[in-house]
Amino acid sequence: MIKKVIEIKRDIEVQDSVLLDWFDMQKPNLCAVTKEGVEFIVKAKYTHLHENDILVCEDGYKIKVSKSEDNIYILTFSDHITFARIAYEIGNRHQPICIEDYKITILEDISTADIIKACESIDKVEIKKTKAIFKPNGNAHHSH
Known part of the structure; x- marks a missing residue:
């Protein structure tokens, strides 16, 4: 029951x-x-x-x-332009995000899979997939 x-x-x-x-x-x-x-x-x-x-x-x-721990991606950037561009693209998907100095953490999600794939070919981005408790900035994933 x-x-x-x-x-x-x-x-x-x-x-x-x-x-x-x-x-x-x-x-x-x-x-x-x-x-x-x-x-x-x-x-x-x-x-x-x-x-x-x-x-x-x-x-x-x-x-x-x-x-519980989530499947997350940690993206680390070596320049501010790439960092800003990728943060903007993730933001346009309305996905929760944790932004730190030259580092973005996002949940593994089908809606951002293409962004992760694109980052794999950018030398200025290091990608780490791991499991951890996800803590987004602010009121992430709010409703409009």
Whole structure:
């Protein structure tokens, strides 16, 4: 039986936990399975989940949310023009992004696969694919 989450709380005792990636934590409607194999559904209007949120189900069952690692790309640039051009292209795809000094981190996503492919042929860009917890700048992936 699928449990329905009716409330999101913090700092209370829990029976179970769930690991969610960045994209899943942004969804207002989410179906997932906990570590104990419990299926649940969340319909949270105008919000997204945060690490350490406690999902309270109709029957009182409580599930703690933890972030899982995501597949990410780290792009490191040796010049500011290439850095700016690639940041602009990713921004035009409305994808979440973490921008640091001459470094861009993005999630692996089909919508940016062509940008990553193009960067492979640019000598001024170093590409590293890895798994890590994704932390975008600001209010990334907001709605318009």
